[in-house]
Amino acid sequence: MRYLARVSVVPKKAILDPQGKAVQASLHSLGYDEVRDVRLGKLILVRLEAQSPDSARERVDEMCRRLLANEVIEDYEFELEEDGTCGGG
Incomplete structure (x- = not known):
């Protein structure tokens, strides 16, 4: 089965976010x-x-912890759904 994960990564509240x-x-x-x-x-x-x-x-949780988010300074969350797209583009 194919899935689509939408991962959101943001700075932790205790971390200064100058862009924000x-x-x-x-x-x-x-x-x-x-x-x-x-x-x-x-x-x-x-x-x-x-x-x-x-x-x-x-x-996906493992990907986030190992690469996609730096848990020292970032929080992450994700939503998962079945991927209905064709072709895998």
Whole structure:
């Protein structure tokens, strides 16, 4: 079975995020004063094959811990769904 994982990686709250602060300041200057915090991160799409959803979740979690996120300074989470795309592009 093919799966698509959408991995979101952002700086931990205790870590200074200068890019997020710059975006927040720009939003405020544009009149979006209700914005209280902005954290800039990355979205990683991973397509993989696995025998089951549980197996796919285990593999994606391992990928995150070993490579995709630096757990010292970043938090990650992911969503997993069956990949209905054709061709594997």
